[in-house]
Every structure is written in structure tokens, then in C-alpha cells.
Amino acid sequence: MPPRDVPVIAVVGATASGKTELSLDLAGHLGGEVVNTDAMQVYRGMDVGTAKLPVAERRGIQHHLLDVLDIDETASVAEFQRMARATIDDLRDRGVVPVLVGGSALYTRAVLDRFEFPGTDADVRRALEDELAAAGPAALHQRLRDVDPDAASGILPTNGRRIVRALEVVTITGRPFSASLPRLEYEVPGAHQVGVAMDRRTLEDRIARRVEAMFEAGFVAEVEALVARGLAETRTASRAIGYPEVMAHLAGETTEAEARERTAAATRRFARRQDSWFHKDPRITWVDSADPDRLAKALVAVGAGPA
Structure with a gap:
């Protein structure tokens, strides 16, 4: 298949809605590889708090743009756009379908859409x-x-x-x-977006369970190790949801229970913003996370399944 005929698929939606599972299903079905578009999963050492998928759970599928920066490096949208587009071009040149996944709407749109960055002063x-x-x-x-x-x-x-x-x-x-900001006009040919929808109550329950699992999996210890490496002084990494809340706990300003609740509350607010951002884009085809036919419907949406 010529490179420009290889589709580029972005799986989008709110945090904890099931994007990762669908992205793996799509990549596995299409022989594709996953490209991260989460702004904080680019950082090495920020694993538990960003819900970074462990290597053992990636189904043997190659993942890109994870763990590419140290925490003291600033992640800019312009630099991420450059890295992601280069990765996409390389995959398509090899006939491999790039499957983008992440909850950062700005990053996804910066990669897919026409987006020129204003200068600085x-x-x-x-x-x-x-x-x-x-x-x-x-x-x-x-x-x-x-x-x-x-x-x-x-x-x-x-x-x-x-x-x-x-x-x-x-x-x-x-x-x-x-x-x-990016216009609703694809710069990347062959781009498709699939959104994973989930009802609010179910999503908030999943967020609560995810936050509890993070803390049980050693989130506090992860943040403590990163603080020793200068996390509090970083410009970007320190703002990832959950990390300021745990740093406040480590500083003795809150209890761990308060840090857990504040992390969950911040995640719920972020999820609402994500829903708002993504639903403004009419190009997204939505599939229900609970639909047993969601993969088949997603494949139809990207032109890879029977209509």
C-alpha cells in the first residue's frame, strides 16, 4: 500500500474511558503501531500517575513517543508535533498504520490538523x-x-x-x-478520529477506581523519587494531574486520603473538559465503550471494515 494510502487513526476521549483498549484492538487488527499523544506520558519515570501502559500489557505492539523526555525538559506542542509527524511518516513509509492515542486534545489536533505556531517575544x-x-x-x-x-x-x-x-x-x-489554534482541517492525509464515549456516572466510577489503584501501585513512592530528581522545580512535568496533590502530601500539607480525593476531583474536572473539547470536533466518529461491536464500528469509521 502506498504510504499516503495508509490511514492514520486517532483514538480520543476522556481519561479512563477505554481509549487504550480500543487503540490496541485497532492496532492489532490492522497490524499497526501505537503513537502516544498524551502530553505527560512522554516523561521518563512518570508511569503510575499517568497510567502509562506497562510493556507487558502492550500485546507485543510497538509503542512510540513514550519516555522520550527527562522531567526537567519542557514539552512544547511544536516539538511534539515535529516528533509525532516524523514518527507517522516513518510508519506509513513502511506500510504500518499509526494508531494515535491520548487524552491531550491540543496535542492530537496539533499533529493531525493545520497548525502554525505564533512567534514569541x-x-x-x-x-x-x-x-x-x-x-x-x-x-x-x-x-x-x-x-x-x-x-x-x-x-x-x-x-x-x-x-x-x-x-x-x-x-x-x-x-x-x-x-x-488548529483549524478543523486535516494536514495529515488519510486521518480519522474515533472517540470512545462513556456515560458520566460510569466514567467517574472508573476514575475513582483508577486513582485508588494508582495509589495502591506505589504512586506516592513514584512522586517521592521524582521530587528527589527535582520534580517540584520543573515547568511542565510537575503540573501533571496527581503529582502536585501528592507533593503537597509529601510536604505534610495534606493526608494521603486528601491527596487521593484531590487527585480524583482534578481528574473528574479534566475529564469534563476533555469531553467538551472533543465533542466540538464534528469529524470524530463516536463508539460506546460498552458496545461489544465497538471495534467493528471503529473499523467501519476508518474505512477498514464492511459498511
Whole structure:
């Protein structure tokens, strides 16, 4: 099959909805390989807290863009776009179907869609970072909400780095940051998106069980080891859901039970945002996670099954 005829499949949806299982089913059925599009699974050592699939559970399927950065390296969307597109091109050149999977909507769209990155201004960035340090992310998030509510709705109020970037773009261009986000137009030929849907109650139950399993699997010990390597001083890795909550516990500010509940609450909020982001994209074909025919329906959606 010529490289440009090899489809590129992205499995999207909220955290804990069952994306990983469907991505493995698709890759196994199509002889494909998995490409990570989770912003935090790129970091080495951040395994339990990011629900990174252990090698033994990958069904022998090759996975890409996991464990490619140290925690003190900053993960930029532009650099991830470059790495992911290079990986996709290499797979397609070999006739292998890339199956992208992850809950980071911005990363998925940056890879698949037309997305040119606005420039930067060191002075503007420095001033905003100084303001972030002095006033905190919540104050800057409110400022972003005032000037660009669409952009603010898609950025967590705790994500100071992305808030600063959005305000920098608004300041430099005089246009909303949301205007610079990817257009709903594929840059990658042969792209398809399959969303995994799950009812809210079931999803929140799964999130609760996942968080409990993470803590039972040694999440606190993982964070403690990463703190010893400088996690608290990192710009990106330290903001992964669960890690600030456990760091607060390790600092004696909360109990472990409080850290568990705060992690679950933060994950529930993130899942709601993910649902909102992905459902704005009409190109996604949704399959129900509980549907025994979800693989067959996903294959039809990507043109690899009987209509």
C-alpha cells in the first residue's frame, strides 16, 4: 500500500474511558503501531500517575513517543508535533498504520490538523512569567478569560505555562489565542478520529477506581523519587494531574486520603473538559465503550471494515 494510502487513526476521549483498549484492538487488527499523544506520558519515570501502559500489557505492539523526555525538559506542542509527524511518516513509509492515542486534545489536533505556531517575544513572556510568580495562575487565568474566554475554557486554571503562552500570543498578535489554534482541517492525509464515549456516572466510577489503584501501585513512592530528581522545580512535568496533590502530601500539607480525593476531583474536572473539547470536533466518529461491536464500528469509521 502506498504510504499516503495508509490511514492514520486517532483514538480520543476522556481519561479512563477505554481509549487504550480500543487503540490496541485497532492496532492489532490492522497490524499497526501505537503513537502516544498524551502530553505527560512522554516523561521518563512518570508511569503510575499517568497510567502509562506497562510493556507487558502492550500485546507485543510497538509503542512510540513514550519516555522520550527527562522531567526537567519542557514539552512544547511544536516539538511534539515535529516528533509525532516524523514518527507517522516513518510508519506509513513502511506500510504500518499509526494508531494515535491520548487524552491531550491540543496535542492530537496539533499533529493531525493545520497548525502554525505564533512567534514569541522574550520581553512579553518574561513579564507574564513574573506576573505568574507574583499573582499565581488563577489571577492570570481570569485575565485570559476576560480577553479570550474561548481559550480560557480550554486551559486548566492551574496550568500557568499554557496561560502565559495564551496571553503572550494575545499580546503579540492582538488577536485571540483561540484564533491561532488548529483549524478543523486535516494536514495529515488519510486521518480519522474515533472517540470512545462513556456515560458520566460510569466514567467517574472508573476514575475513582483508577486513582485508588494508582495509589495502591506505589504512586506516592513514584512522586517521592521524582521530587528527589527535582520534580517540584520543573515547568511542565510537575503540573501533571496527581503529582502536585501528592507533593503537597509529601510536604505534610495534606493526608494521603486528601491527596487521593484531590487527585480524583482534578481528574473528574479534566475529564469534563476533555469531553467538551472533543465533542466540538464534528469529524470524530463516536463508539460506546460498552458496545461489544465497538471495534467493528471503529473499523467501519476508518474505512477498514464492511459498511
